[in-house]
Amino acid sequence: MDSKNIHASKNGITSIRVYLSTFLHSSRSRLLIWLAPILFLAIFFFYPLTKILTLTLDFSTLANRENLLITYHSLLFTFYQATLSTILTFILGIPSAILFSKFEFRGKSLLRVLTAVPFMLPTVVVAASFNSLIGSRGLFSFLFPLSFSPSPTFYFLLILTAHVFYNTTIVIRIVGNALSRMDSRLEDSARILGADTFRVWRDIILPLLRPSLLAAVLLVFMFDFTSFGVILLLGGSNFSTLEVEIYIRALKLPNLNLAALLSVIQLAFTLIFSVLYTRIISQVNTQTAPRFSAARPPKTLKEKIFVFTLALLLSSFFFLPLASLPIRSLTRLEADRGQRGEIQYGFTTDYYEELFINRRGSLFYVPPVQAVLNSLGYAVVTVLLSLALGYPAASALAKPTRLERYLDPFIMLPLGASAVMLGLGFILSFGRALASPFFVPIAHTLIALPFVIRTLQPALASIPEKLRQAAATLGASPFRVWQTVDFPILSRATLSAATFAFTVSLGEFGATLLITRPEYPTIPIAIQRFLSQPGGLNFGQAMAMATVLMVLAALAILAIEKLRLPNSGEF
Template sequence: MRRTLLALLYALPILFLLVFYVYPLLAILRVSFSVPAPEVVSQTLEMAASPSFWRVLWFTTWQATLSTVLTVLVGLPLAAIFARFDFPGKGIMAALLTIPFVMPTVVVAPAFLALIGRNGVLNTWLQASFGLTAPPLQLEQTIGLILLVHVFYNVAIVIRTVGGFWSNLSPSLGEAAAALGARPWQIFHTVTLPLLAPSILAASLLVFLFCFTSFGVVLILGGLRFATIEVEIYRQAVSYFNLPLAAFLSIVQLGVTFTVMVIYTRMQAGLSRSLRRRRRSQPRRPADLRQWLLVGGALCVTALGVLAPLAALVVRSFTLGDPGLTLIYYQALGQNLRQSAFFAPPVAAIGNSLLYAAATLAISLPLGVIAAYMLAQPRSRWAAVLDPLLLLPLGTSAVTLGFGYIVAMGPLRASPWLVPIAHSLIALPFVVRSFLPALRALDQRLRDAASMLGATPLRRWWTIDAPLLVRALLISAAFAFAISLGEFGATLLIARPDRPTMPMVIYQALSRPGLINYGQALAMSTILMAVTAFSLILIERFRLPGEEEF
């Protein structure tokens, strides 16, 4: 009886993934192959031969490659400083670097516009200072801006992956090379770099994956000039209703992302193996002025890079088109303006978003906890099924998922539950992977010790399990909450227009002309940023050191 109950419980997350992940993806395949066989071939060939397809694929690939290279170039020196030095403000720097991790694209893209866009803070300041008539920085709708934002988003991945690996390298390796006559640059390229290579490659793969499937950034900042596969899927599915082409693009993209994902997983396993039984290096205080300048510079670049766009967003939302402070954009959020695109006052979107986020918590937390308990049991048959199944959604783009729901869910398509379900699916890997390490760290011997000291099972759970797990649960919840609030790609495809979320409102406002719409977008972005920042503080507050499993 207990076994059956347990099996039923364990079946839940697997069932959820099958119905809301595997089935929609299969449905996309079905759309591609809905026509008779000979036509499938000719139709596919036709699409594969079209120049627009190649243009999109080419752009997606090269911008992802370039973004990855730039991210590594920026991230590597920061990783080195992080791994080798101990300095005041290091904790703050680490916290700053988690900001891009959870900030939604609909916050970051407008934030960069607010900083260096045509009406951005920087341009306004430069024009005022030097008496220029035209804004000197012309970055809007250029590839440069897209690349910049991609670096902003992904540099933390390089710093965490490579920096973590770097600080695990025994310091005696470099010293041994020095004692054998290697100069500093020789040490770097004969010892340090070869040893770091796997971690750099792993980080690059992940960055490439994220840039390859970049959606919000390209959609908002790229205008009509640039489109990744992801953006093209959205346009084909929503604007042109060309479902076969959207399906074809989805399949191409899934092929690429799954391949990258498989290589990445393999590499991760290799990385953790090569890290065993090595002496960790102790980060040191900078020794001389040169090193202090290096560290100070890194700190400034990080703080400026992360905070300047977000600060510009806040500033702009209060000062747009007005030399003094103004609240009109915030006030406008509460009104249903005639020329506005919305059915309801935009402020209603805040309520919608919070409701969806709450529902996402209600779905993803129980499923995630069950899944984590399954995975924590070594050699369980359930875990063997669930482990790869859980990893795949990480490599699946949100737009593809949303598109899958459109073609798969039939009458369910209009259900308001579809949004939190999609959010839960996207949040699930994060929930599991923040909860699992805490669960694994729960040493059975601690429980045994508590029992030997006379704790009843209930007291044991309350005094040992609960205190150790409650922090992890809070972090998982904060992640799920932040992901739901900021989710853009899937939501855009499946949310009902009369129940828009905050990201949808921001996007719609941004794509309308006029200062009032732009200002509303900035104001809404600021609010979303504040709410996300709150969950971020929760995450940072409760994080146990060295426990991420990404």
């Protein structure tokens, strides 16, 4: 080939490259980018959603007195428990926020991490932890035998405590951050101008804290309102919130019309809460940036007592349930078969060994350890699927056209739907097809997708177009551009998103409970089944399984923390 020809073919390649790049930037190609995510959401979210909505249009449901009563009672109870939980969370959360924002003490950062751990743990792990500590077979009831048999009130208190355990970190983060961001000279000014401590709080601190307080109240209330796993696993069938009632009407006492009605009510409330939250949180962000940390060691005796007592209380409250779970999973604490009364106790690995045995007449048709393998498999599929769908959507949303801006809330809508509602939608839409185990990772992907997009999008938006242009002018093909520019910058965000999807899938309980087949249990489902059966061995296996899940989740949390981009925000 002579030099002229080489030149010509080079020109040819260049023109193809130019053609390709213009093609990639045309609106037609953007449509292609959106095709997969939109198709996915249409089939697996919006189609089931319309199924649910259609069912609610059946007015005979509303005409049924019993249906209305159930709706009324579950709605009332949902508000009642969410209000109580929120109040209790703030009773612990506000002093804790003051503790973390105003004082320096040894072990502060460790304690802060400890209070944040429950929020990131799967609900089943939290429920199992509380069971292992203060449930009827828990360590606490063994050490201090209760003279009374656990009453519904006891289980209700257990639920409230678990909600406080879950959500205190929200108050600490939102209110605590606002407190430490507050200019300490405002407080000083007020005091010098003649305000005593009470008036400083009434006139200065509380008014300035109002948006943060409201945001925290809304967020905590929303999480308590939609709580499912904790209530089902700790309260049994005694308590039915909207979520639990949807589950019952979908599976246990089938009344799909009622289930649909309940989930639409639930969705409406969540949407109202999120809109309010979005409005309020925007006010929080406009507050002044921190100038210096006002945190200092406690000085007066009163302050020292406050810091010591609260730090001790927090560390035991957050540490004991988490520690008691693995301890209980290795402790034998039951009467021998056939012998009533006398409780045998000691160290045992039985509960773990039992996980590998496929007993005749056991809860599953497979050895329980199969649940771990199922969960891991589902998690891997969820990661791949949500990245494959999330990547194109995030890159389009990083530099959205006007039309795409309108798409954003639709992509995020699955966040507002509860997991149980997603499950219900699947039952209504795909019915028999649910025998295929593939629907479980699809449901998990629906839940993980908004998080994945929200993790990738800022990272993608942070890459200046100039970098890609520079790479292109230096001779990089579109693929080489992606490989040498986008990928290295995105690898952290991608890993972070992947870990997030992995954790979501591992811990997902509500949707899985509704759509999974008995022979394909996941870890959370196995824990739930063990807990709902009598007998010390079943309880012990639940503890062992929950410990496995806790370790897996803890590893994932650690990975996310390590990968977290600076300034990528919270929640």
